Amino acid sequence: MDSELKMELSRQGIFTTTLEDLYNWGRKSSVWPLTFGLACCAIEMIATTMARYDLARFGAEVFRPSPRQADLMIVAGTVTKKMAPQVVRLYNQMPEPKYVIAMGACAISGGPFKQGYNVLKGIDRYIPVDVHIPGCPPRPEALMDAFITLQKKIDAQSLTGKDRPRYLNADEPSEFIVPEYGAHDLEPPKNTKLWNIIYKATPNGRATGEDEPRKD
Amino acid sequence: MSSSFIDTYQPIAILMIAAIGFAVSPLVMAWLWSKKFSLRKPGPVKNATYECGLESKDDALIRFRPEYYLYAIVFLIFDVEAIFLLPFAVAFTGLTIGASIAMLIFLLLLVEGLVWTWRKGVLTWV
Numbered sequence A: 001m002d003s004e005l006k007m008e009l010s011r012q013g014i015f016t017t018t019l020e021d022l023y024n025w026g027r028k029s030s031v032w033p034l035t036f037g038l039a040c041c042a043i044e045m046i047a048t049t050m051a052r053y054d055l056a057r058f059g060a061e062v063f064r065p066s067p068r069q070a071d072l073m074i075v076a077g078t079v080t081k082k083m084a085p086q087v088v089r090l091y092n093q094m095p096e097p098k099y100v101i102a103m104g105a106c107a108i109s110g111g112p113f114k115q116g117y118n119v120l121k122g123i124d125r126y127i128p129v130d131v132h133i134p135g136c137p138p139r140p141e142a143l144m145d146a147f148i149t150l151q152k153k154i155d156a157q158s159l160t161g162k163d164r165p166r167y168l169n170a171d172e173p174s175e176f177i178v179p180e181y182g183a184h185d186l187e188p189p190k191n192t193k194l195w196n197i198i199y200k201a202t203p204n205g206r207a208t209g210e211d212e213p214r215k216d
Numbered sequence B: 001m002s003s004s005f006i007d008t009y010q011p012i013a014i015l016m017i018a019a020i021g022f023a024v025s026p027l028v029m030a031w032l033w034s035k036k037f038s039l040r041k042p043g044p045v046k047n048a049t050y051e052c053g054l055e056s057k058d059d060a061l062i063r064f065r066p067e068y069y070l071y072a073i074v075f076l077i078f079d080v081e082a083i084f085l086l087p088f089a090v091a092f093t094g095l096t097i098g099a100s101i102a103m104l105i106f107l108l109l110l111v112e113g114l115v116w117t118w119r120k121g122v123l124t125w126v
Helices: A003-011 A019-028 A041-049 A084-094 A104-109 A140-156 A194-200 B002-036 B068-090 B095-119
Strands: A072-076 A099-103 A131-133
Touching: A003 A084, A019 A140, A041 A072, A041 A099, A041 A104, A041 A140, A072 A084, A072 A104, A084 A140, A099 A140, A104 A131, B068 B095
Parallel strands: A072 A099, A099 A131
Antiparallel strands: none
């Protein structure tokens, strides 16, 4: 529906909506995260769900213990190379549409352990991340901000058309490569196709809120 | 008679139909939605058994040893004994001979179980 017509109608006191808007409103208001914490950021994530910060206000209080029922993966904490295959496997086991929030310096880049040998330098090497939150650890307000950002993203997704999200495209994969333990590093050390997938997913060729792939 | 029956239970029937419709209609709508819009994207990892992110291995049909029943019996002996001995000791002076004999038979049965487990070697820890 034309947005001007919609505005004009609402000025006259008639509320109109589309199936797409209704669907997205339902989806963004009931995002169920996966019960999943990796390090100290998980404590902040737990605090976010508790009474003081109350993530339930945004409809995301139902943390599911199985990926089959989850919509959102909050990668809360340091992803060690030992843990990375399990994280990717859990992501693969989640049904579409699925979203990822990379919470904290470790999850987005390796953080203080970036120069180390055993920590993955950002979970976005293997799975597409929707929202990155910096901080060590980020405060609950930051996680809520990321969540609201994600809600805005969900709200803007279209059901049909060329710029529909990846999960509505039959040619796009739902699973990503699960790395394996190699002699010195994970095999492969990063999913090189991932950035193409994310870039292609947006109409102007640039993913929103994403940086250039890091060269290291 | 029958008309009053219908009059009485008509609201309940209407409420029941509404309740069933309320519960079933989202399921039907979700099913229709998945037929129309959701793409099925099965994969080897997605269809695999959920095992906290780890790959599942071995068979689920393994042998469980049921030897815990021995500990259950020993626990029962001492636990039941303690529960019944305390009131027995408190009321000991006021009991009749019949009651005392009944209690002793009960204790004998429990002690018999204890002797059985002892001879079986259950009380030898590891």
